[in-house]
Structures are given as C-alpha cells and as structure tokens.
Amino acid sequence: MRLAVDIGGANTKAAWFDGELVRTLTRPFEVWRDREALAGVLREIGTDPAHAVAITMTAELSDAFRTKREGVSLVLDAAQAAFGERPLSVLTTAGELVTVEEARQRPWDVAAANWVATALAVADAHPDALLIDVGSTTTDLVPIAAGRVAATANNDLERLLAGELVYTGVLRTSLAAIAPCVPVRGEWCPVSSEYFAISADIHLLLGHLEPKAYDCPTPDGRPATVAFARERIARLVCSDLEQLSEGDVDAIAGFLYREQVRQIEDAARRADLPPDAPVVAVGSGALLGREVAARLDRTVVDAPWGAAGGEAAPAAALAALLAARC
Amino acid sequence: MRLAVDIGGANTKAAWFDGELVRTLTRPFEVWRDREALAGVLREIGTDPAHAVAITMTAELSDAFRTKREGVSLVLDAAQAAFGERPLSVLTTAGELVTVEEARQRPWDVAAANWVATALAVADAHPDALLIDVGSTTTDLVPIAAGRVAATANNDLERLLAGELVYTGVLRTSLAAIAPCVPVRGEWCPVSSEYFAISADIHLLLGHLEPKAYDCPTPDGRPATVAFARERIARLVCSDLEQLSEGDVDAIAGFLYREQVRQIEDAARRADLPPDAPVVAVGSGALLGREVAARLDRTVVDAPWGAAGGEAAPAAALAALLAARC
Numbered sequence: 295m296r297l298a299v300d301i302g303g304a305n306t307k308a309a310w311f312d313g314e315l316v317r318t319l320t321r322p323f324e325v326w327r328d329r330e331a332l333a334g335v336l337r338e339i340g341t342d343p344a345h346a347v348a349i350t351m352t353a354e355l356s357d358a359f360r361t362k363r364e365g366v367s368l369v370l371d372a373a374q375a376a377f378g379e380r381p382l383s384v385l386t387t388a389g390e391l392v393t394v395e396e397a398r399q400r401p402w403d404v405a406a407a408n409w410v411a412t413a414l415a416v417a418d419a420h421p422d423a424l425l426i427d428v429g430s431t432t433t434d435l436v437p438i439a440a441g442r443v444a445a446t447a448n449n450d451l452e453r454l455l456a457g458e459l460v461y462t463g464v465l466r467t468s469l470a471a472i473a474p475c476v477p478v479r480g481e482w483c484p485v486s487s488e489y490f491a492i493s494a495d496i497h498l499l500l501g502h503l504e505p506k507a508y509d510c511p512t513p514d515g516r517p518a519t520v521a522f523a524r525e526r527i528a529r530l531v532c533s534d535l536e537q538l539s540e541g542d543v544d545a546i547a548g549f550l551y552r553e554q555v556r557q558i559e560d561a562a563r564r565a566d567l568p569p570d571a572p573v574v575a576v577g578s579g580a581l582l583g584r585e586v587a588a589r590l591d592r593t594v595v596d597a598p599w600g601a602a603g604g605e606a607a608p609a610a611a612l613a614a615l616l617a618a619r620c
Numbered sequence: 621m622r623l624a625v626d627i628g629g630a631n632t633k634a635a636w637f638d639g640e641l642v643r644t645l646t647r648p649f650e651v652w653r654d655r656e657a658l659a660g661v662l663r664e665i666g667t668d669p670a671h672a673v674a675i676t677m678t679a680e681l682s683d684a685f686r687t688k689r690e691g692v693s694l695v696l697d698a699a700q701a702a703f704g705e706r707p708l709s710v711l712t713t714a715g716e717l718v719t720v721e722e723a724r725q726r727p728w729d730v731a732a733a734n735w736v737a738t739a740l741a742v743a744d745a746h747p748d749a750l751l752i753d754v755g756s757t758t759t760d761l762v763p764i765a766a767g768r769v770a771a772t773a774n775n776d777l778e779r780l781l782a783g784e785l786v787y788t789g790v791l792r793t794s795l796a797a798i799a800p801c802v803p804v805r806g807e808w809c810p811v812s813s814e815y816f817a818i819s820a821d822i823h824l825l826l827g828h829l830e831p832k833a834y835d836c837p838t839p840d841g842r843p844a845t846v847a848f849a850r851e852r853i854a855r856l857v858c859s860d861l862e863q864l865s866e867g868d869v870d871a872i873a874g875f876l877y878r879e880q881v882r883q884i885e886d887a888a889r890r891a892d893l894p895p896d897a898p899v900v901a902v903g904s905g906a907l908l909g910r911e912v913a914a915r916l917d918r919t920v921v922d923a924p925w926g927a928a929g930g931e932a933a934p935a936a937a938l939a940a941l942l943a944a945r946c
Binding site: 326357360362363402406431450451454455459461467468470471472474478481483484485486487488489490513514516525526531532533535536537538 | 728809855861
C-alpha cells in the first residue's frame, strides 16, 4: 500500500493506492491557524497502513510563513515527524521523487509541485492534451505534448505569468477578486472589496454545486443554501434582497461565472498544442474546465484515475506514481 | 456639549462639540464579531458628558445582518439603550436629523448616511466644491454646488453606480481587489485572490502612512513595518523576498497606489462641477484626494473643521450640525 499526501494551505488531501486507487480523504486544515498542529494532522492520516509515503505541498505559500523556504521546511519537519519511520519521498516540479534531505536542499523545487503529479498521470494516458484542474481557489493549466509534461514554468510566480496558474476557483475565490464591476439592471456597478461572498455562492446558486460540496466556511457564517448565497452576493454591490430582486442577483452570479470561464479560457488559449489535443478537466470545478473546452472547440476526455477527479486528484496521481517508481 | 457618533462596520467614531470641536475618538469595533456588544461600546462613549446626541451609521452593511433594515434596527436599539435618556437624533441621507422612532420607519434613509454630515459641513464653507473623503476602506465623492449637497444618489448601490462611492481606501482594501494584474519585471502578472496584503501595506511602504496610522490588523498578523509590508505584498504574486527584490515589490506598490488614484480620478471626473470648484480632501487617505485634485487640475482647500480630517470627519461634522440645529 502506498500513501500520498498533498498538503495545501486550507486542506490536506490523502490517497491510498494498492495496484489501484483504494481511497482518498480530504481533511480541512488551515495551516495559518496553527502551523504547529500540522504534524498531528499528518500523523492521524498516517495511522492507516502504508509501506511508503510521498508528499507534495502548496501550504508553503500560506502567510503563516515569511518565505517559501520557511514553509517548505516546516512541512518537511511535520512530514518527517509523522511518516519518518517509513520510506518518505517528496515530489519536485521536475517530476522527481526525492528524499526529505534532498528536498531541504532544494526548497523551491518542491514548493507548489502538486500539479506535476496530476500532469504526469494525464501524460501517461493522453500524450497530447491540456490538463485543466479547477480547484477550490486556483486553476492549474498544464500542456501535455508527446507524452511529456510541457509546462513552460515551474514556480507559482512564473506560472502566474505564463497563464499556467490562474488564481480563480470554484469555492473560495472572493467575488471582489473576480471582476471590478458587475451588471445591475443594465448598468455596470463597481463592487465592494469586502469579503462578502465567494465563488461557491455563485456555483451553488447556479446549480453547479450541491450544498454538501460547499465544504468551506461561508463568509457570513450562515448556511450554504441558495437563499443565503443570494444574500451574500447582493452584498457584493452593497445591497440586499429588499433592494434587489432574485433575478438581479442571479444575473450577477451568471456574469461572474462567465467571467471565471473567460479568465481560464484566456489562459488556455496561450497553450501551444495541436488543435485536436483534448482537454482533461479535473478538480472540484471540473465543470468550468469542460465549459472552457467547449469554447476552445476541444473534446473533453476522462481523467485516467476515474472517480478521484476532485480535490484529491494530485494526491491520487502521486500515490500511483509512487507505486510505479518504487 | 453635543456628541455625535458614526457607527461603522469596523470602527466607531465619536466627536464632542461645544461651540468648537472639543475632541474626537476612534474605537475599533467590528460589528460582525459580536453585534450584541455594540450597546456596550456606545455606552462607554456616552459616559463623557453631552446634552444631546446624534448618530449616523454604515455598520448596517456588515454581514452580521441579513438586510440593511435588520442592521439599522440593531444599531438604533443599541443607540437607544446607550443614549436613550438624552435627546437622540439620527441623520438621514437628505440631511435631516430625525428621531429614533422616525428612523425606524425609514431605515433606508438613515443607512450609510455619514457622508452627508461631512458634505453639509463642506457646503457651508465652500459653495462649489468636490468633497473627496478617502477612508480606510471606501472613498466618498460628493459634489457641492451653490452651497448645497449636489449628490445624485443616496443609497450605497446607487452611489456605487454614480461614482459617488468608490470601494477603495487607504488601509483595509485587499490588494487583490485593486487590480487583476500588477507589473513584475516588465511583465503583467495576474494576482492571487487571497487576503495576503492590504492597501495599508502599500501606503506604509511608500511613506504615505506612519506605522502608527496602520491601525487595523495586518493580514498575516505580523507587525506593521515596511519590511513586513514588503513580504505581504510579495505574496500577492505568490512570491517572497528571496525571489523578488525590494525594488520589484516597491514597483508593485507604486502601481497599485496609482491604480487607486486612477479609480478615484475616474469617479471624480463624472461630477458635474464648474472648472474652478476646488477639491476638499479629507479622511485618513486625504493624500489620495490631493493627488486626484492635482490630476484634475483643481485646487485643494482645507476642510472647515481643521484637524479632524481623519476617520472622525463625519462625526465631527455631525456634532457641529447638531449644535447648529438644536
């Protein structure tokens, strides 16, 4: 049995692989709230049997850490404390599995590498493709060419610049960061910059998400229902449902959804791929990836790991990679 | 002695007036954290003697409340509990001072009315002018014509649409809400949507704010110093000060400052005013208002209430208004 753990800033994802994917787990854990508690979270995950463990991370970007180096170091410490008695490897952005000691020497090569696991798994199944992984807060776009990961950038900054990381997602993206203005009764209304509503409110309202898939806190602490989502979205233009109609709010939500798709589409158009290369749409926001594929006139093919297409996709891919390599 | 209290979502401001402005007070209090505690905050403020009290508010927009009506009602309850034994009046967006009972009948007319107090005071001193009040999170732009407040909109939604409310400020504005891309080494870099850095970080770094004027929590909980502000701003493009130089980060800060000024300038150009009407730049971000005036080629004149040009300007103006009217 192999275990892979993808340690994010807001969620830690785990996958167990034994010839095939056995199960996945998503454990909400916000690193900035209590960075020292990470080892305990990993230890809990590690109680399930596994002969070897691989980790990857994005948690190093959390503002719990002053630098990525500091973040990587703490994540490695926690992983070593939790899994140190078993063979433990760390994924690099070049697709290598290295020891913790080597990872400590190359903190920038293991920071924010989880997209590589997914991309390697996709490249095995689809030699030419565009991987679009829409997660809770970010979207990874990775070109696959001739069976190889053809990303042009490795670290987060370069990936933002290259359009291979788009900071928009299906759950936790603040609506104020999606568009500066939204349509209100035929006019363009500038938005409030407050954290009043998030992308999960849009997708819940539009029927893209089930209430149980809204698995992050709501901005106002009220329930994840369509009615409360509408109230949150109305607040984006400093309004409420006594002033705006349900239709007014639904129009704002529809616009912001299309704006998210447009941003991902713009980035996807920068990928240098043959016209018949399909899109592999994964992640909890895979519906956005599929919509982008339609706009690009590209076919959509399934992710090779089947049902684990949600938040745990990189962990599932990494567990399979670990099994294949050792 | 007259007391005026401006009850915001994050700060409550008070001013005492007795023929002249006696003093002002700003009390950080985030309504959403504990809405029931508001009466206690107001009661504390009310222990200083005052024969009559006037209130105005913006706190009703807080997501502690499902609607503005609910927010206004709770604020009025708290004010009545704290100040009810003294004559108590509430400012409307038409510039009237009404009783609490009347305010309860017209919740939308007393919601988000604090800009009217400032505008009335300015109109007394400068018959033609553009009031630009840049606060911690928002900017009010109010045209004054022929000695009267010439705003075209009253409530927050209509004011956003009219360019009379711009949701950008000098302290608490999330940088992700200021611009979708920032310049990094000659390229445009899309930004992270996380709450990594705020406008106070920009203005501290650029020398516009003293550290003690950074009187809101920092996003990462670290100190309000230039060095930590740089780290926070670097995180906006998923980076750190091992990857970016100080100069790279300062360039991002300079761009975002100019972007804030541009947004306020665009709104200011919509005001229908004679070319020689000056700008009255007030608020804790008055420097942005002065910069906008320079770009508009308009002179800048002093606010009539002298030293109380900071966050407490509306409270100071309302206290003087109360003294003049009763």
